[in-house]
Amino acid sequence: MFRPGDILIYFCIVILIIIPLLPEQNDKNLSSRVKVIAGNSLFFFDTYKDSIYTVREGKDSVLIEVKNRMVRIKSSTCRDKYCEKKGWLKESDSGDIICMPNRIIVSFVKEGVSEIDAVTE
């Protein structure tokens, strides 16, 4: 029922089973950037460099902080400060930080990954 060649075959099978179970590590290797939509303007910030950016939309301005591959709106000129209360957004999070009064949306985009889910004609 068992012969020496079986070891190689079973080893290959185990490898084939294990490899797809490690998708997280592959995702981490994909470099991602912070995408900021401010009104009609579009900005991209690198995540590997910790820094604070000022984004102006009309008279208002927003401070966006990128740190440890996370992003948050540090301060905003809007009234309710919901965007500041949202806190840090991680790379693995799927949501956005939205500041409605300033018309600013902050999110992560993975490079090489299409943002389009489907196209209808």
Add this chain to the structure above:
Amino acid sequence: MKVVEYGSRVYMIAVFSALASLLQLLEIFIIMPIPFVKIGLANAIVLFFILRKQFMIAFMVNIIRVFIGGFFSAKLFSLPFIFSISGALLSFFVMTGVFLIFRIYVSAVALSVCGAIAFNMAQYVLFMFFFDGEAVYGTTVSVIIGLSVIPGILTGVVAEILNRQDVELIKKTR
């Protein structure tokens, strides 16, 4: 002593195709604890002939039993039939290829596991091709391979037991 000749080969293909088809149809009544998993006892006969190096008989039995199974389950030339025949063909070529490469250094159980994985992977790739556009090597593949191992082992054990028997039908065909 030449055991198998042309005339007897046709006889054996007929008999073992019928047996494989019967096993395939009887498998419907075996309830497995895991859904979508079949034992694939018909594959034991194919594997038995591969182990005896009678590849043509194994190939013919494999194809004919899919046709007969498709006919009796009213799925002949339908999509499940295409899945089934693709899986059967791929599993046959994989089992034969592994057997020819490793020869005596590989057991029937390992061959059967390879065949079961090939069978299910062919079906998965075709399913994804027809319904989802592209097949992705992900967790689903991992689960499919994992679920293929148990029936593969069962079929392999049956084929190994068959191979150890001195089957009279093969020696007295004429």
